[in-house]
Amino acid sequence: MGLGKKTIDDENYAGKRVLVRCDFNVPMKDGVITNDNRINAALPTIKKLIADGAKVILCSHLGKPKNGPEAKFSLAPVAVRLSEKLGQPVTFADDDNVVGDNAKAAVATMGNGEVVLLQNTRFRKEETKNEPAFSEELASLADAYVDDAFGSCHRAHCSTAGVTDYVKDTAVGYLMEKEIKYLGNAVNDPERPFTAILGGAKVADKLNVISNLLEKVDTLIIGGGMAYTFLKAQGYEIGKSLCDDSKLDYCKDMMAKAKEKGVKLLLPVDAACIKDFPDPIDAPVDTVIVPVTAIPADKEGCDIGPESMKLFADAVKASKTVVWNGPMGVFENPTLAAGTLAVAKAMAESDATTVIGGGDSAAAVQQMGLGDKMTHISTGGGASLEYLEGKELPGIAVIQKA
Ligand SMILES: Nc1ncnc2c1ncn2[C@@H]1O[C@H](COP(=O)(O)OP(=O)(O)O)[C@@H](O)[C@H]1O
Numbered sequence: 001m002g003l004g005k006k007t008i009d010d011e012n013y014a015g016k017r018v019l020v021r022c023d024f025n026v027p028m029k030d031g032v033i034t035n036d037n038r039i040n041a042a043l044p045t046i047k048k049l050i051a052d053g054a055k056v057i058l059c060s061h062l063g064k065p066k067n068g069p070e071a072k073f074s075l076a077p078v079a080v081r082l083s084e085k086l087g088q089p090v091t092f093a094d095d096d097n098v099v100g101d102n103a104k105a106a107v108a109t110m111g112n113g114e115v116v117l118l119q120n121t122r123f124r125k126e127e128t129k130n131e132p133a134f135s136e137e138l139a140s141l142a143d144a145y146v147d148d149a150f151g152s153c154h155r156a157h158c159s160t161a162g163v164t165d166y167v168k169d170t171a172v173g174y175l176m177e178k179e180i181k182y183l184g185n186a187v188n189d190p191e192r193p194f195t196a197i198l199g200g201a202k203v204a205d206k207l208n209v210i211s212n213l214l215e216k217v218d219t220l221i222i223g224g225g226m227a228y229t230f231l232k233a234q235g236y237e238i239g240k241s242l243c244d245d246s247k248l249d250y251c252k253d254m255m256a257k258a259k260e261k262g263v264k265l266l267l268p269v270d271a272a273c274i275k276d277f278p279d280p281i282d283a284p285v286d287t288v289i290v291p292v293t294a295i296p297a298d299k300e301g302c303d304i305g306p307e308s309m310k311l312f313a314d315a316v317k318a319s320k321t322v323v324w325n326g327p328m329g330v331f332e333n334p335t336l337a338a339g340t341l342a343v344a345k346a347m348a349e350s351d352a353t354t355v356i357g358g359g360d361s362a363a364a365v366q367q368m369g370l371g372d373k374m375t376h377i378s379t380g381g382g383a384s385l386e387y388l389e390g391k392e393l394p395g396i397a398v399i400q401k402a
């Protein structure tokens with residue numbers, strides 16, 4: 001089945017100013033990029049546009065800056081890495097207001113086949129509110145718009161959606177095309193049993209997808225920071241573990257819905273708990289393993305325990321399709337990585353169709369050397385989950401038809 005959307009293969013962009021929304025939201029530690037999957041994934045589109053002789057203007061968000069510009073969320077390191085990979089200069093337009101004097105001058109003077117990267121789009125507060133003023137400013141730089149930010153296409157923001165109100169020549173890039181094809185193959189009419197595994201720390205976001213997922217899957221496994229809101233909803237003490245207190249009733253409803261639909265909902269039965277969150281994140285920690293019915297009030301659950309690892313691994317082994325988003329624990333710390341490793345291993349060893357989604361989950365699987373054992377590693381976590389829910393995602397919806 002075709003995508004139904006215009007793609008960059010439908011046009012030669014010679015001489016055009018093309019604004020490309022990438023997802024350069026890469027993990028960083030002390031200003032150094034620790035995993036550049038998302039940069040690599042963006043290269044084919046950028047190279048095609050360079051080869052066409054386009055003026056390539058890249059934009060992206062990085063992290064979640066709360067109060068406007070902040071040095072630690074600058075995209076400057078991405079410009080450097082990208083330039084190394086492309087083997088040509090990437091001009092970084094370092095404007096705190098994103099479309100400022102530097103960006104305008106760089107775009108005005110750039111030649112065909114040259115590349116400019118704008119500063120973090122979330123430095124503008126309008127970005128996440130999809131406010132027209134910033135969309136219009138972004139659009140003023142470009143003749144055409146290409147969305148290649150699969151990982152962000154579930155966000156209706158200025159740079160992923162609103163900008164297309166002002167630039168009418170729109171297309172999806174190669175990464176978008178590839179992701180939609182692979183995910184579609186895996187999850188439209190999946191081989192059953194179909195299991196989804198949720199974890200990670202974006203609790204508020206990801207809890208919302210559960211209701212729709214329960215309509216699709218046979219088994220839903222919830223681990224990582226996601227699990228504790230469910231455990232609290234069951235009446236357990238969860239100490240200092242991650243929790244979204246506004247979702248306790250929702251979690252109760254989801255447990256009831258799973259029962260009614262005959263979906264197996266698996267939660268951790270034990271947890272590795274720590275007293276203080278490690279800083280830096282890979283600093284040594286002391287853990288205690290406890291049943292989830294006995295999490296001490298002064299501790300935080302930061303990984304699943306050995307019984308849960310077995311429970312989850314067995315469910316994976318019994319599945320024919322597995323989609324996983326979000327680590328089972330704070331895997332960046334070697335003492336808290338066992339749960340994530342156990343799930344990754346079970347997926348690697350199974351002959352099921354396996355799809356991994358999300359920046360951190362993909363990094364975890366690759367860090368463990370298991371990347372090439374998976375059917376598909378998606379660059380999008382939340383995006384792949386919302387795609388799986390069957391929604392038309394805003395960043396795809398706005399692109400013109402083929
Ligand atoms: N129990 C937990 N408590 C706190 N943080 C956790 C827990 N389990 C996982 N995490 C954190 O979740 C983060 C990844 O979450 P998320 O962004 O939702 O995943 P992804 O990027 O794969 O979509 C990791 O940095 C990891 O340390």
Ligand SMILES: O=C(OP(=O)(O)O)[C@H](O)COP(=O)(O)O
Pocket residue numbers: 023025063064151152155202357358359360379380381382383
């Ligand atoms: O990292 C991302 O999503 P993911 O953590 O769900 O994979 C995307 O760049 C979206 O980022 P956001 O969740 O801050 O909007």
